[in-house]
Amino acid sequence: MNGLATHRVLGWLEGLGRITLLGVEAARSLISQRVDWRGLTYQLYFIGVKSQSVVLITGAFTGMVLCAQTYFQFHKVKMDTATLAVVSVAMGSELGPVLTALMVAGRVGAAMAAELGSMRVTEQIDALRTLATHPVDYLVVPRLSATVLALPLLTAESIAVGILAAYTVGTTLLGIDHAYAWHNMLKYTQPQHVVMGTIKAVVFAAVLALISCYKGMNCREGAEGVGRATTEAVVYSSITILISNFFLTLFLTRLLGA
Amino acid sequence: MIETRRLKKSFGPQRVLDGVDLRVEKGESVVIIGRSGGGKSILLKHLIGLLSPDEGDVLIEGESVAWMSERQLLGVRRKFGMLFQGAALFDSLTVAENVAFVLQREGRLTESEIGKKVDEALAMVDLGGTQDKKPAELSGGMRKRVGLARAIIYQPQIVLYDEPTTGLDPIVADSIDQLIVRVRERLEVTTVAVTHDMRSARRIGQRILMLHQGRIHFSGTPEEIFQSKDPVVYRFVNGVSDPKEPHF
Ligand SMILES: Nc1ncnc2c1ncn2[C@@H]1O[C@H](COP(=O)(O)OP(=O)(O)OP(=O)(O)O)[C@@H](O)[C@H]1O
Numbered sequence: 388m389n390g391l392a393t394h395r396v397l398g399w400l401e402g403l404g405r406i407t408l409l410g411v412e413a414a415r416s417l418i419s420q421r422v423d424w425r426g427l428t429y430q431l432y433f434i435g436v437k438s439q440s441v442v443l444i445t446g447a448f449t450g451m452v453l454c455a456q457t458y459f460q461f462h463k464v465k466m467d468t469a470t471l472a473v474v475s476v477a478m479g480s481e482l483g484p485v486l487t488a489l490m491v492a493g494r495v496g497a498a499m500a501a502e503l504g505s506m507r508v509t510e511q512i513d514a515l516r517t518l519a520t521h522p523v524d525y526l527v528v529p530r531l532s533a534t535v536l537a538l539p540l541l542t543a544e545s546i547a548v549g550i551l552a553a554y555t556v557g558t559t560l561l562g563i564d565h566a567y568a569w570h571n572m573l574k575y576t577q578p579q580h581v582v583m584g585t586i587k588a589v590v591f592a593a594v595l596a597l598i599s600c601y602k603g604m605n606c607r608e609g610a611e612g613v614g615r616a617t618t619e620a621v622v623y624s625s626i627t628i629l630i631s632n633f634f635l636t637l638f639l640t641r642l643l644g645a
Numbered sequence: 646m647i648e649t650r651r652l653k654k655s656f657g658p659q660r661v662l663d664g665v666d667l668r669v670e671k672g673e674s675v676v677i678i679g680r681s682g683g684g685k686s687i688l689l690k691h692l693i694g695l696l697s698p699d700e701g702d703v704l705i706e707g708e709s710v711a712w713m714s715e716r717q718l719l720g721v722r723r724k725f726g727m728l729f730q731g732a733a734l735f736d737s738l739t740v741a742e743n744v745a746f747v748l749q750r751e752g753r754l755t756e757s758e759i760g761k762k763v764d765e766a767l768a769m770v771d772l773g774g775t776q777d778k779k780p781a782e783l784s785g786g787m788r789k790r791v792g793l794a795r796a797i798i799y800q801p802q803i804v805l806y807d808e809p810t811t812g813l814d815p816i817v818a819d820s821i822d823q824l825i826v827r828v829r830e831r832l833e834v835t836t837v838a839v840t841h842d843m844r845s846a847r848r849i850g851q852r853i854l855m856l857h858q859g860r861i862h863f864s865g866t867p868e869e870i871f872q873s874k875d876p877v878v879y880r881f882v883n884g885v886s887d888p889k890e891p892h893f
C-alpha cells in the first residue's frame with residue numbers, strides 16, 4: 388500500500404517534470420526556429436474560430452444564471468442594483484477564464500491528444516523525426532502558440548457576452564434599474580479584474596495545450612492507448628485549471644490588489 | 646559508415662537485441678533477414694536514433710548517435726531516408742505533401758521546382774496521378790511506394806528500407822527492387838534493407854546478414870547464404886518449418 392502510494396506520487400512528479408521539459412523545449416523552439424505560419428494559421432482557425440459557438444453559449448448562459456441567482460438573493464436585502472457588479476467581477480476574473488478554459492480543454496485538448504496520439508501509434512511521429520523535423524517544432528509549437536493567442540480572446544469574448552446577457556436579463560426580465568446597475572458595475576469593476584482574467588487565460592492556455600500535447604505524444608499503443616490519452620488530457624487539464632485558478636487568484640490579488 | 650557495437654535492447658523482460666555488431670561501408674548494400682518478431686525493425690530504428698539502446702553504441706560516420714539529444718540528431722538524420730514497415734504516411738497531408746515534406750520545410754526550392762520533383766518521384770514508383778489523394782484512399786502497397794518516394798526524394802546518403810516489397814504484387818516488387826538498386830548505383834547511397842523475401846534479398850543485397858536470437862548469426866554474400874549448411878540459415882532460406890498438428 389505504502390509502496391503503491393510512493394509509486395503513484397513518483398509517477399505524478401515524473402509526469403510534471405516531463406511536461407515542464409516539454410514547455411521549456413517548446414519555448415526554446417519558439418525563440419530559435421522559424422515560425423510555421425501555415426501550421427499556426429490552421430491551429431488558430433481550429434482553436435479560435437471553431438470554438439465560437441461553445442464559448443458564446445458558455446458565456447451567455449453563465450452570465451444569465453449568475454445574474455438571476457445574485458438578483459434573487461440581493462433582492463431580499465434591497466441591493467438589486469449591485470447585481471451586475473457581482474456578475475461583472477465574477478465573470479471577469481473567475482468564471483469567464485475558468486469556464487472558457489474548461490470548455491476549450493474539452494474540445495481542443497481532446498482533439499490534440501487524440502490527433503497526436505494516433506500519429507504516435509501509427510509511427511507518424513517517428514516518421515517526422517526521420518525527416519529531420521523535431522516533433523516539438525512541427526506539432527507542439529503551433530498548437531501551443533495558437534492556444535495562447537486564442538484563449539485570452541475567447542475568454543474576453545465570453546466575458547463580454549456574459550455581461551451583456553446578464554444586463555439584458557437583469558433589466559428586462561428582472562426589472563433592475565438599468566442606469567444604477569450600469570453605474571455600479573463600472574464602479575466596482577476595476578482594471579485589475581480584467582488583467583487578472585487575461586493572465587489566467589494565458590496560463591490556462593499554456594497548461595491545457597502542454598498537457599494535451601504531452602498526453603498525445605506519450606500515448607500507449609493501440610486504439611485503447613489513444614482513448615486513454617484523450618480522456619487523461621481532458622481530465623488532467625481540467626483539474627489543473629481548477630486548482631491553479633485558486634492559487635492564481637490568491638497570488639494575483641496580492642500582486643494587483645483586490 | 647554505419648557501425649553498431651554490442652547493441653542491446655530489451656522491452657520489459659524480453660531481450661530483443663542481445664549484442665548486435667555490424668558494419669556497413671559507404672555505398673554498400675546490406676540486407677538483414679530474420680524471423681518475424683526477431684527485432685529487425687527495432688535494429689533499424691536504432692541506426693537512425695529513433696530508439697536508444699540499453700547498452701552499446703551506434704556510430705554514423707564515426708559519430709556516436711546513441712546518446713545524442715533530439716536536436717543534435719536532426720542534423721544526422723538529414724543524411725538518412727527511411728521507409729517504415731507500415732509506410733507511416735502523414736494522414737492529414739496529401740500524397741504530394743507527404744513526398745514534398747522535407748523539401749518544403751527546407752524551403753530552398755520554389756513551389757514549382759518542388760512540384761516537378763514530386764511528380765518525378767511519384768512516377769518513379771509508378772504512382773503518377775495520385776498527388777492529390779489522401780493516404781487513406783490508397784492501398785497498402787501504394788502507401789508503401791509513397792513512403793519510398795518520400796524517403797529518397799531529398800537524396801539522402803543512407804537509406805533504410807523496412808520490408809520494401811512486402812505486400813506488393815510480384816511485378817511491382819521487382820520494379821521496387823530495381824529502383825532500390827538504381828538509387829544505390831546512381832547516387833552511391835548506402836543501403837540497409839530488411840526483408841523476408843529471399844528473391845528480393847538476392848537482388849538488392851551485396852551482403853546478407855541474418856539476425857537470430859538478438860545477434861548477427863550469419864553474414865555473407867548472397868551466394869554464400871544460399872549455399873550455407875548452417876541449420877538456422879538453411880531452414881530460413883529454404884522455408885522449412887516444424888509442422889504443428891492442430892489440436893482443437
Ligand atoms: N514498443 C514495444 N514494446 C514492447 N515490445 C516491443 C515493442 N516494439 C517491438 N517489440 C518487440 O520486439 C520484438 C521485435 O520486434 P520487431 O518489430 O523488430 O520485429 P521484426 O523482426 O521487425 O518482425 P517483422 O518481420 O514481423 O516485422 C517483437 O517480439 C516485439 O514483441
Ligand SMILES: [Mg+2]
Nearest residue numbers: 685686730807
Ligand atoms: Mg519489422
